[in-house]
Amino acid sequence: MRKSPLRLVIDTATDYLYVGLFAGASPKEEHHRRGKRDHSVHLMKKVEAVCSAGGITPDELDGIVVGVGPGSYTGVRIGVTVAKVLAWTLGKPLYTVSSLALMASGTEGLVLSCVDARRGNAFLGLYEVGPTKMEVVEEDRHTDLEAFIKGLPTNPRVMTEGRPDLHRLEAGGFLDKAENIHAVAPNYLRRTKAERQKDSQT
Amino acid sequence: MKVLAIETSCDETSASVNIDGKRILSNIVHSQIDLHQAFGGVVPEIASREHIKRITVIIEKALEEAATAKEEIDLVTVTKGPGLIGSLLVGVNAAKAFAFARGIPVVGVHHLAGHIYANSIDHELRFPLLALIVSGGHTELVIMQDHYRFEKIGETADDAIGEAYDKVARVLSLGYPGGPVIDRLARKGNPTYPMPRITPPTKYGFSYSGLKSHMINLIHKLNNRKETIRPEDMAASFQKAAVAHLIDQSVRAFRDHDAKMFVVAGGVAANSHLRERVEEAFQDVPYIMPAFEYCTDNAAMIGVAGYHRYRLFGEEEGMAMNGHSRLDLT
Ligand SMILES: [Zn+2]
Numbered sequence: 001m002r003k004s005p006l007r008l009v010i011d012t013a014t015d016y017l018y019v020g021l022f023a024g025a026s027p028k029e030e031h032h033r034r035g036k037r038d039h040s041v042h043l044m045k046k047v048e049a050v051c052s053a054g055g056i057t058p059d060e061l062d063g064i065v066v067g068v069g070p071g072s073y074t075g076v077r078i079g080v081t082v083a084k085v086l087a088w089t090l091g092k093p094l095y096t097v098s099s100l101a102l103m104a105s106g107t108e109g110l111v112l113s114c115v116d117a118r119r120g121n122a123f124l125g126l127y128e129v130g131p132t133k134m135e136v137v138e139e140d141r142h143t144d145l146e147a148f149i150k151g152l153p154t155n156p157r158v159m160t161e162g163r164p165d166l167h168r169l170e171a172g173g174f175l176d177k178a179e180n181i182h183a184v185a186p187n188y189l190r191r192t193k194a195e196r197q198k199d200s201q202t
Numbered sequence: 203m204k205v206l207a208i209e210t211s212c213d214e215t216s217a218s219v220n221i222d223g224k225r226i227l228s229n230i231v232h233s234q235i236d237l238h239q240a241f242g243g244v245v246p247e248i249a250s251r252e253h254i255k256r257i258t259v260i261i262e263k264a265l266e267e268a269a270t271a272k273e274e275i276d277l278v279t280v281t282k283g284p285g286l287i288g289s290l291l292v293g294v295n296a297a298k299a300f301a302f303a304r305g306i307p308v309v310g311v312h313h314l315a316g317h318i319y320a321n322s323i324d325h326e327l328r329f330p331l332l333a334l335i336v337s338g339g340h341t342e343l344v345i346m347q348d349h350y351r352f353e354k355i356g357e358t359a360d361d362a363i364g365e366a367y368d369k370v371a372r373v374l375s376l377g378y379p380g381g382p383v384i385d386r387l388a389r390k391g392n393p394t395y396p397m398p399r400i401t402p403p404t405k406y407g408f409s410y411s412g413l414k415s416h417m418i419n420l421i422h423k424l425n426n427r428k429e430t431i432r433p434e435d436m437a438a439s440f441q442k443a444a445v446a447h448l449i450d451q452s453v454r455a456f457r458d459h460d461a462k463m464f465v466v467a468g469g470v471a472a473n474s475h476l477r478e479r480v481e482e483a484f485q486d487v488p489y490i491m492p493a494f495e496y497c498t499d500n501a502a503m504i505g506v507a508g509y510h511r512y513r514l515f516g517e518e519e520g521m522a523m524n525g526h527s528r529l530d531l532t
Contacts, residue, residue, distance in 0.1 A: 038524075040291050040294060040295060040524050040525060041522055041523075041524045043295065044295070044298040044299065044302060044521040045521045045522055047299075047302065047521075048302060048521050057305070058302060058303045058305070059303075073247065073250070073288070074250070074287075074288050074291060077250060077254050077288065077291065077292060078291055078295050080254060081254055081257065081291075081292050081295040081296050081299070082295050082296075082298070082299045084254075084257070084258055084296075084299075085257065085258060085261075085295070085296045085299035085300050085303070086299045086302070086303050088258045088261075088262075089272055089299065089300050089303035089304065090303050181258060182258050182259045182262075183255075185251070185254055185255050186251075186254065188251070192245060192247040192248050192251070193247070194241055194245040194247065194248060195248070198240070198241070
């Protein structure tokens with residue numbers, strides 16, 4: 001029998017830091033913690049911890065999965081930087097996934113994943129999550145949270161953090177294998193404030 | 203020992219490979235200056251976004267140019283501060299991830315330690331050593347009694363010298379960054395405009411706000427009187443006064459501390475007038491100024507400093523290392 005592939009799953013797009021070591025689509029070791037802008041201190045310690053708890057060395061990993069946002073710009077960059085450098089250094093495949101889809105995948109029903117983006121706005125995405133798979137209802141976007149919820153026919157389950165279900169994410173086709181690891185970058189969904197201001201001036 | 207170094211504290215993404223903190227095998231620097239020029243200064247979020255886009259490509263190039271495989275690297279060193287926090291975090295996390303993947307130690311380096319150690323790339327440092335640190339964010343005098351023992355004896359009470367250059371360049375509509383444009387222009391002019399003599403705020407300290415205000419007022423006054431301004435003479439006058447202050451304070455500190463060597467560190471170390479004045483003022487004692495390529499931000503200097511740090515103190519923080527926008531030089 002073939003051994004199921006070992007993958008490291010990382011998401012740091014919100015205040016919730018998630019690191020998991022998966023065999024196939026089943027978690028072997030998981031770590032999550034709610035932090036305050038301190039993912040940079042904890043992420044690699046947790047990566048080290050789940051690998052050693054799982055009894056593996058980094059080169060035994062078969063791939064890295066990373067949430068690429070949208071979410072906190074600095075937060076998501078920490079996860080994506082680590083995932084990119086790990087995958088590139090180890091010469092292993094890198095899979096990217098929406099951090100909002102990742103957050104939704106752990107629960108069932110009509111799920112609204114959202115990350116606060118200040119002034120009533122949020123990065124949000126609406127997903128229908130079933131027992132074995134999930135699909136997008138409304139694409140990830142940056143928008144007014146209250147107005148968006150008002151426009152929905154039924155009340156969704158609102159998620160602001162959560163652990164991933166790799167079965168559902170894979171069955172729903174949410175994992176994208178990166179063709180070129182160098183080119184992987186966060187999905188910010190918004191240009192920088194400086195660029196937006198410059199555009200509005202001209 | 204083969205060292206991989208990473209520097210992302212501001213708007214340069216850089217990686218370098220050296221042997222034993224001595225032989226630089228590669229030093230790749232990707233500058234983002236074109237991206238930030240349109241905004242008249244570095245935009246932190248744009249800088250961070252660029253760093254993460256480039257980081258693995260730049261490391262790969264550094265290894266390639268050094269003809270070194272990832273497996274041959276024994277130590278990773280990285281700038282952990284001070285600097286733009288979003289930018290620093292890309293480098294720090296990249297360094298930790300590389301070190302973890304390869305099972306090797308990682309060491310964090312103070313950015314200014316890097317600038318000082320840029321001087322040890324082609325020379326042997328001698329102690330006690332006096333370092334003049336001059337850049338867009340710093341104007342400081344540091345005494346080193348030995349490797350990696352830093353004691354700050356003076357710093358600017360207000361603006362860094364690079365800030366003053368940027369401001370004066372803006373008032374004269376010369377563009378950004380101000381240092382190189384003023385230096386270039388000053389070479390075509392003469393210091394004909396009267397400048398105030400700067401009073402040091404402390405024994406070995408610096409002050410640039412007075413000179414900066416003097417320049418702004420002078421330019422306004424001349425404009426109001428509809429007198430033509432000779433920008434090259436203006437640049438030469440400002441540069442002469444700004445550099446004289448650096449030299450005066452450095453000479454005083456050097457004498458008082460019985461230093462054995464004088465080094466200049468930081469982006470402003472590339473300034474041609476400063477280099478000439480250092481050669482004159484320190485002609486009787488050993489001094490070093492970094493080669494031009496090692497004046498501005500680069501990973502080579504971080505690799506050299508990191509090698510010495512590791513040699514003296516070992517790994518220290520390892521995977522718990524963080525980036526710091528403010529950080530004391532220790
Ligand atoms: Zn610098």
